Amino acid sequence: MIEKIALIAAVVLPLWNIPLIVRIIKRKSSDDISMYWVIGVWTCFVLMAPAAFLSEDLIWKVFNIANLIFFSLVVVFVIIYRKKDRKNNGGI
Numbered sequence: 001m002i003e004k005i006a007l008i009a010a011v012v013l014p015l016w017n018i019p020l021i022v023r024i025i026k027r028k029s030s031d032d033i034s035m036y037w038v039i040g041v042w043t044c045f046v047l048m049a050p051a052a053f054l055s056e057d058l059i060w061k062v063f064n065i066a067n068l069i070f071f072s073l074v075v076v077f078v079i080i081y082r083k084k085d086r087k088n089n090g091g092i
Contacts, residue, residue, distance in 0.1 A: 003059065010063035017070040023078050030081040071072045 026029050045068050052064030 005057045007062060008060050011066055013063065014066040014070040017074050020074055022082050024077045028081060030078040033078050035078070035082065038075055038078050042071055043072055 020033075024033070045064070049064055049068055052061050055061055
C-alpha cells in the first residue's frame with residue numbers, strides 16, 4: 001500500500017509544474033522566474049536522471065522521468081517567454 005501511494009505521489013508531484021507553465025503563458029512573461037534557478041534545478045534533474053534510469057526502484061524512476069519531462073517544459077516556456085520579453089522591451 002505504501003509503495004502504491006508513493007508511486008501515485010511520484011506521478012502527481014511533477015504535475016504541479018503545469019500551473020506554473022499556465023501562469024507563464026497567461027501572463028506572457030517569465031520575468032518573475034530566475035533563469036539561474038530554472039537552469040540550476042533542471043541541470044540537477046538531468047544529472048540525477050542516469051541514476052534513476054538505471055535504478056530498479058520503480059518509484060524513483062517514475063518520479064525522475066515525470067519530473068524531468070515537466071520541468072523541461074517549464075524551462076522551455078521560461079526561455080520562450082524570456083526571449084519575447086527581451087524582444088518587446090528593446091533587449092532590456
